[in-house]
Amino acid sequence: MTTLKSPLLILLLLLTFFSQSLAENCLSDTFSDSRVFSSCNSLSRLSAAIHWNYHPSNGTIDIAYRASQSSTGWVAWALNPTSHGMIGAQAFFAFTGSNGSMAIYLTGISSYAPVVQDGNLNFTVYSKEAEYSNGYMTIYATLELPGNSTTVNQVWEAGTSFSNGVPSGHALTGDNILSYGSIDFLSGATSSSGSSRQHRKNTHGVLSAVSWGILMPIGAITARYLKVFANPAWFYLHVACQCSAYIVGVAGWGTGLKLGSESSGVTYHSHRNIGIILFCLATVQVFALLLRPNKDHKYRIYWNAYHYLVGYAVIVLSIINIFKGFDILDPAKGWKNAYIAIIATLGGIALVLEAVTWVVVLKRKDRISTDKSSLNGANAIHSNGNMQSQNHQGV
Numbered sequence: 488m489t490t491l492k493s494p495l496l497i498l499l500l501l502l503t504f505f506s507q508s509l510a511e512n513c514l515s516d517t518f519s520d521s522r523v524f525s526s527c528n529s530l531s532r533l534s535a536a537i538h539w540n541y542h543p544s545n546g547t548i549d550i551a552y553r554a555s556q557s558s559t560g561w562v563a564w565a566l567n568p569t570s571h572g573m574i575g576a577q578a579f580f581a582f583t584g585s586n587g588s589m590a591i592y593l594t595g596i597s598s599y600a601p602v603v604q605d606g607n608l609n610f611t612v613y614s615k616e617a618e619y620s621n622g623y624m625t626i627y628a629t630l631e632l633p634g635n636s637t638t639v640n641q642v643w644e645a646g647t648s649f650s651n652g653v654p655s656g657h658a659l660t661g662d663n664i665l666s667y668g669s670i671d672f673l674s675g676a677t678s679s680s681g682s683s684r685q686h687r688k689n690t691h692g693v694l695s696a697v698s699w700g701i702l703m704p705i706g707a708i709t710a711r712y713l714k715v716f717a718n719p720a721w722f723y724l725h726v727a728c729q730c731s732a733y734i735v736g737v738a739g740w741g742t743g744l745k746l747g748s749e750s751s752g753v754t755y756h757s758h759r760n761i762g763i764i765l766f767c768l769a770t771v772q773v774f775a776l777l778l779r780p781n782k783d784h785k786y787r788i789y790w791n792a793y794h795y796l797v798g799y800a801v802i803v804l805s806i807i808n809i810f811k812g813f814d815i816l817d818p819a820k821g822w823k824n825a826y827i828a829i830i831a832t833l834g835g836i837a838l839v840l841e842a843v844t845w846v847v848v849l850k851r852k853d854r855i856s857t858d859k860s861s862l863n864g865a866n867a868i869h870s871n872g873n874m875q876s877q878n879h880q881g882v
């Protein structure tokens with residue numbers, strides 16, 4: 488009963504996790520003039536969201552910054568190419584102008600008491616527009632990414648004080664002084680301290696590559712090739728290898744889900760879907776161990792077939808997904824090369840062991856058949872054939 492309950496509990500936890508990450512979401516926002524943005528990110532402060540289209544060919548982005556605000560207040564969104572926070576921010580201010588329609592001013596901020604006036608920013612702005620509708624102000628702009636860099640510091644702000652008809656000052660507490668961080672227009676990731684996210688990316692990459700990408704193939708090699716030489720030790724090695732791979736793998740998978748939920752506007756569909764399939768298959772594989780029929784049970788052959796099939800599928804999908812992950816996280820080339828080298832080595836080892844195993848098995852078969860025994864040696868590699876049941880009944 489407990490074995491049934493724990494997967495159910497995990498499933499429930501996961502469902503809550505998913506629904507929470509979907510709850511506060513920018514994806515449902517729509518825009519005037521049938522503007523469409525391919526990516527978005529809900530910002531954690533001031534009920535705001537940033538939507539954008541990134542054009543790598545010319546290093547520009549179209550953005551829509553939307554924030555909750557009354558028609559008598561102002562909102563601002565800025566990139567800060569040189570620093571964090573307010574000083575150095577290149578800002579777009581949106582507010583109701585003196586003639587009653589929305590005005591948008593561009594101001595570079597170099598002091599804590601800036602004068603908001605319409606000027607130039609130190610990157611090119613191709614177009615700008617502000618809009619007020621139903622309690623939300625929206626800034627639309629097309630701009631050149633400073634230095635053609637997709638990871639930029641952003642700052643956003645809101646206030647209600649004006650002086651001479653232009654925004655002046657905002658609250659100096661709470662969300663108003665925490666509304667800044669970095670944004671990656673390529674991956675969609677935002678963070679208020681870039682390093683913690685990078686740390687999580689690295690953790691996800693390392694945990695996943697080691698567990699799904701290295702330990703699991705080693706576990707499979709153990710099962711397939713040690714059987715002939717080390718019976719029953721192979722079984723315990725195999726179980727130990729796959730169980731630790733599963734535990735570490737689920738930890739890596741969890742950090743992956745967290746990373747995904749933080750960039751709700753950008754989803755790597757195939758990487759995410761393969762990841763979810765992998766988790767399900769591996770979970771089934773681990774719990775199937777408990778349902779394994781006895782060695783001489785007539786259904787044992789079906790269980791074996793299923794176990795091989797799912798096992799190999801997990802390994803193939805894992806390797807595919809790890810390469811997809813390399814493309815997404817884009818770590819230094821050395822990491823990908825190191826992984827390729829490890830997988831190639833494991834593949835080489837498997838090939839050599841395959842050959843050695845066949846030689847050993849055929850020799851044994853020879854010997855056995857000269858002994859006029861009917862044992863089928865080759866069968867011993869593939870299934871738990873007679874040879875094993877003789878040697879080790881329990882496994």
Ligand SMILES: *[C@@H]1O[C@H](CO)[C@@H](O)[C@H](O)[C@H]1NC(C)=O
Pocket residue numbers: 542543544545547613
């Ligand atoms: C940048 O490129 C996109 C297409 O990739 C195009 O739609 C857009 O007009 C270009 N912007 C500028 C400012 O040239």
Ligand SMILES: *[C@@H]1O[C@H](CO)[C@@H](O)[C@H](O)[C@H]1NC(C)=O
Pocket residue numbers: 543544545546635
């Ligand atoms: C900006 O960077 C992208 C990718 O790094 C590159 O493909 C593109 O040519 C660059 N654009 C400009 C205008 O430098």
Ligand SMILES: *[C@@H]1O[C@H](CO)[C@@H](O)[C@H](O)[C@H]1NC(C)=O
Pocket residue numbers: 584585586587588589590591
């Ligand atoms: C209102 O003022 C803005 C500048 O603040 C100007 O761009 C716009 O054309 C004006 N609209 C009307 C209807 O005068």
Ligand SMILES: *[C@@H]1O[C@H](CO)[C@@H](O)[C@H](O)[C@H]1NC(C)=O
Pocket residue numbers: 569575576594595596597609
């Ligand atoms: C951009 O403008 C800010 C002030 O608005 C200034 O401090 C900074 O040096 C400028 N950067 C460049 C690269 O011109």
